[in-house]
Amino acid sequence: MPKEPKPTINDVARLSGVSKKTVSRVINKSPLLNEATRKKVEAVIAELGYVPNPQARALALRRNFLIGLIHDNPNAQMVLGVQEGILETIRDTEFALVVRPVDRHSPALLDDIRHFIEQQRLFGVMLLPPISENDELADMCRALGCTVVRMGSAALDKSEHLVASNDRQAVADAVYWLSELGHKRIGFIAGPEGFRSARERELGFADGMARAGLPLDPAIMARGTYRFESGQAAGDKLLAATPRPTAIFSSNDEMAAGFLHRALGQGIRVPQDLSIIGFDNTATAAHIWPPLTTVQWPIKAMARAAASKLIDPADAASQPSIFLSDLIRRASAATCAGAHGTDAPAPATQDGHGPAETQPLTPVTKSR
Amino acid sequence: MPKEPKPTINDVARLSGVSKKTVSRVINKSPLLNEATRKKVEAVIAELGYVPNPQARALALRRNFLIGLIHDNPNAQMVLGVQEGILETIRDTEFALVVRPVDRHSPALLDDIRHFIEQQRLFGVMLLPPISENDELADMCRALGCTVVRMGSAALDKSEHLVASNDRQAVADAVYWLSELGHKRIGFIAGPEGFRSARERELGFADGMARAGLPLDPAIMARGTYRFESGQAAGDKLLAATPRPTAIFSSNDEMAAGFLHRALGQGIRVPQDLSIIGFDNTATAAHIWPPLTTVQWPIKAMARAAASKLIDPADAASQPSIFLSDLIRRASAATCAGAHGTDAPAPATQDGHGPAETQPLTPVTKSR
DNA sequence: GGCAATATGACACCGGTTACCGATTGTCTC
DNA sequence: GAGACAATCGGTAACCGGTGTCATATTGCC
Numbered sequence: 001m002p003k004e005p006k007p008t009i010n011d012v013a014r015l016s017g018v019s020k021k022t023v024s025r026v027i028n029k030s031p032l033l034n035e036a037t038r039k040k041v042e043a044v045i046a047e048l049g050y051v052p053n054p055q056a057r058a059l060a061l062r063r064n065f066l067i068g069l070i071h072d073n074p075n076a077q078m079v080l081g082v083q084e085g086i087l088e089t090i091r092d093t094e095f096a097l098v099v100r101p102v103d104r105h106s107p108a109l110l111d112d113i114r115h116f117i118e119q120q121r122l123f124g125v126m127l128l129p130p131i132s133e134n135d136e137l138a139d140m141c142r143a144l145g146c147t148v149v150r151m152g153s154a155a156l157d158k159s160e161h162l163v164a165s166n167d168r169q170a171v172a173d174a175v176y177w178l179s180e181l182g183h184k185r186i187g188f189i190a191g192p193e194g195f196r197s198a199r200e201r202e203l204g205f206a207d208g209m210a211r212a213g214l215p216l217d218p219a220i221m222a223r224g225t226y227r228f229e230s231g232q233a234a235g236d237k238l239l240a241a242t243p244r245p246t247a248i249f250s251s252n253d254e255m256a257a258g259f260l261h262r263a264l265g266q267g268i269r270v271p272q273d274l275s276i277i278g279f280d281n282t283a284t285a286a287h288i289w290p291p292l293t294t295v296q297w298p299i300k301a302m303a304r305a306a307a308s309k310l311i312d313p314a315d316a317a318s319q320p321s322i323f324l325s326d327l328i329r330r331a332s333a334a335t336c337a338g339a340h341g342t343d344a345p346a347p348a349t350q351d352g353h354g355p356a357e358t359q360p361l362t363p364v365t366k367s368r
Numbered sequence: 369m370p371k372e373p374k375p376t377i378n379d380v381a382r383l384s385g386v387s388k389k390t391v392s393r394v395i396n397k398s399p400l401l402n403e404a405t406r407k408k409v410e411a412v413i414a415e416l417g418y419v420p421n422p423q424a425r426a427l428a429l430r431r432n433f434l435i436g437l438i439h440d441n442p443n444a445q446m447v448l449g450v451q452e453g454i455l456e457t458i459r460d461t462e463f464a465l466v467v468r469p470v471d472r473h474s475p476a477l478l479d480d481i482r483h484f485i486e487q488q489r490l491f492g493v494m495l496l497p498p499i500s501e502n503d504e505l506a507d508m509c510r511a512l513g514c515t516v517v518r519m520g521s522a523a524l525d526k527s528e529h530l531v532a533s534n535d536r537q538a539v540a541d542a543v544y545w546l547s548e549l550g551h552k553r554i555g556f557i558a559g560p561e562g563f564r565s566a567r568e569r570e571l572g573f574a575d576g577m578a579r580a581g582l583p584l585d586p587a588i589m590a591r592g593t594y595r596f597e598s599g600q601a602a603g604d605k606l607l608a609a610t611p612r613p614t615a616i617f618s619s620n621d622e623m624a625a626g627f628l629h630r631a632l633g634q635g636i637r638v639p640q641d642l643s644i645i646g647f648d649n650t651a652t653a654a655h656i657w658p659p660l661t662t663v664q665w666p667i668k669a670m671a672r673a674a675a676s677k678l679i680d681p682a683d684a685a686s687q688p689s690i691f692l693s694d695l696i697r698r699a700s701a702a703t704c705a706g707a708h709g710t711d712a713p714a715p716a717t718q719d720g721h722g723p724a725e726t727q728p729l730t731p732v733t734k735s736r
Numbered sequence: 737g738g739c740a741a742t743a744t745g746a747c748a749c750c751g752g753t754t755a756c757c758g759a760t761t762g763t764c765t766c
Numbered sequence: 767g768a769g770a771c772a773a774t775c776g777g778t779a780a781c782c783g784g785t786g787t788c789a790t791a792t793t794g795c796c
Binding site: 376377378388389391392395396420421422423424425426427428429430 | 782783785786
């Protein structure tokens, strides 16, 4: 095991014939520095493969370069997307990303996170939904001296400490789009109470229906848990309603998949007899049959912005805090069969597999 | 912002009337310490809420407590499962988990990772498939002085530095189980060349077929890319073969889902006319229709063991390095319709949704 | 009283940083 | 051409918050 000690700032100083202080100036890009000596020192640094010890730096600077990602696994792809996005931003900095999956329901949640932050002396933390909605948690993190950026579905915090998707508007646009496809009887599957995302999506559904001039009918609305089974249960209820809805907006993909099972199990054709839209654009959405039309957060862009806000206070204000979701149009949503009495039902799709055809409708790819 | 400086070892020493060194001994649980002074110091530590500064410790000890997780997103759930597993092991230690998603195809891959390790002075790294199969990478990490543990589908390394699932045997068992269900014509979708997991699963398929006394027929074998579309392509080929296969083993779930689309699109009933087994147990597997029977790595157990091996050399040898996968039986695999000429096809399932019934067959939940 | 075992402290050190002072050189001003 | 001034860099020291080494003080025991 080649364990030769790594070169230190002293080695660099000695070999380049300057003082520690000057090397330090080079590392920190001090402006008052002769160009020649800078080159010289940089040459030695390159030759030695010198990398400043971040621990020593952290100690002397009395600050750290670790940012924490705290989450309670909302969904794996989202978490991973966030990690990738953060990394794109910090790649060429000296920051590192430390992850901490937690259990939202643990009574020791706060103590756990406090201990994590104190022990690692984190510089900042990023909170993912749903725990990003916990104000007490955010306050505690701040009291511990680290900057906090929260990711969520709505304005949870001041814009300097927030990246959020405008779920309400995205859902309203999607629902309105269904109405444009001729649907008049549109059902809704809500997420669990206590989730801000669920609340925003409910409001968005109501907005969209109102904009389309359609009434809200409790008989074709259900509340789920964001889990697959609750989507099935919603199917049992909504598909038994008369008249049956011709379209469904589900507050997430997993419930949409559960609902879809029930619909297909009853011989209902999707999208010919029933259109379904989900939310999240999970991998499953693209892999079920028919491929699910769904709303997608611009996760990576949000994560990049969040990381910028974390590591650079100057960026905190300039970076956007509200992001617009995309509607990913696949085969599961199409024009309403009975809408005009004449048209054959055709899926309105971007990338649906199978027999789907693209149909030029009002483009609602980007919610306004 | 309450920015009162955190208490240091000096504060603790002063308030408890002992020297720094003694406090240090308390922190490090030195055995040669008077019980009374220990209590006294511990009381002060608790009162002040003192937490030792890991950067200072790292500097003095000339070692670090960061372990890196390097991966090229094999699949989101796997990565997240690994993160959770690692965290369970290091939760009560002073280690932290730093993540680094990378791009396997980047020409700067090695330099990138080298820089990451050197800059953060990592103590150890864990490599996930498929980059865990890169020997050059593993060697470089070791040359940089950090311990390496690799996760994979087969014996890639010495057992002290490995956690692997025995894919070959798991697939063989699953295929043999299909033969026990009466299937005689079993198709196979291979993963891409160059992936160790793909190779092992191919070998496992051949093993299982041989054990069942069934011949390998190239007409019902295809090579895919692990992507959904390649599963569809495999469907186009295999479903056109005569006689058509009655069962399919796909080397991963995503391709199985693609294959399933094609089968359902051709009006083939699953599992009545065709059984399908996948590999990975992704979220999609449980959410497609019918729910997919699939092979599942014990990811968390593997990750916990890997973390143990990383942080404690003593555990490196004692912890297991080869893990056995589970066969998750759902509705997509069932007895072969024409097998005995009399039996009605019934899905062999554990937790299938819908009309599936559990059927007492040879239990193959755990591959030997 | 001598000696070993136990318990504790003094001090240098890890690899960077800042603070402060001073030296050298070059440039500008009169 | 002398003096003032700025720019550039070095030297020294202290410090960040822990740890190792080694010496010393205290205790128990024969």
